[in-house]
Amino acid sequence: MSTLDQKLLERLAAQHTAQLYRYYSTRSNACMASAEYGQENYLAFISNDYLGLANHPALIEAVQKATAIYGVGSGAAHAVSGHCAIHEELEQALAKFTGRTAAIVFSTGYMANLGVLSTLAGEKDSIFADRLVHASLIDGIRLSGARLVRYQHNSIENLQTKLSRYRQGQALIASDGVFSMDGDIAPIPELAQIAQEQDAALLIDDAHGFGVLGKNGGGCCEHYNLNEQAVPILMGTLSKAFGCFGAFVAGSELLIENLRQFARTYMYTTALPPLLAQASLASLELLQKENWRREHLQQLISYFRAGAQQLNLPIMPSTTPIQPLLVGDNEKLIKLQTTLKQQGFLVGAIRPPTVPTNTARLRISLNVHHTQQDVENLLTVIAAAMANFI
């Protein structure tokens, strides 16, 4: 066996031993309340399709319409011939939706974060990131070569201390709007204030806020009523509440034009298929118009939290559809998840390195397809399973 193969084998074995091995099962139905895996069917609380749009007839129709015009692939990067009228239309609609001057569409959120951070910061600069930011922000900071400084989760005081101690060159503050594994919302008004006082740039990744938060689904910035001046670099995905695929960054003309000229993850990758841009436009219309989706979601969230509290389940301070239950130990978590699965319920089991060591958790994602009865049933089985393992 080659030394590389030997190393790869050992690494997988260690992953098993640490209860960190990831299994990739294959789902065979569309996004809905239940998830089908071959012959097995589960009530599922694991998707980011919060508003239930991924499978919506209007999106399917939009895809068919766009396919008739554009076919499937975009054929090239934006800078070559991939940039289509429908991309332009989507960018303008997203700028309007976010109340920003301009927007640029990326092929994924991961690439958007890599592109923005590597365009705006370099080796002489410093980026201050909340300890719990999404992996794509960390990778973007690494790619930029800037000094990475982590501050304690949602701690303005700690951010201030770190800024005064470690600032170099251009300073940039980066945070998730809604934290993907915790579900809590960042104190963005305070972050914006510090950023302005200290002449630092502020990037908010609102992957989980768009569509869900704010009266019209405008995300964290609508929730807190923060304009382009307060949050100058606003990133969102089209893959979560939008139910599609892709991502965008919204901000000033100057920012967006710089991304078009210098973001390598925009320039050197094939443009988003036009059919997805068309579907995103359909989604954007629905998610603004159909308030009942957000209202239903809010009811489910309240119902879940009240029920979990009554059952003494270890809820975390989240007011969003992401509702984690803190377990701590990896092995206990896997046992719990397995027990729930045996009873027909699918929930996330989030372990390090996705979350800090000893904070393994069940991650329950609520969506519009769920009913109060679904939530009640889930709580009942979790409470029973937890009583056995913890």
Ligand SMILES: *Cc1c(COP(=O)(O)O)cnc(C)c1O
């Ligand atoms: C999902 C997610 C991303 C990545 O978006 P993709 O479009 O899936 O690549 C980035 N940031 C956060 C906070 C996310 O939750």
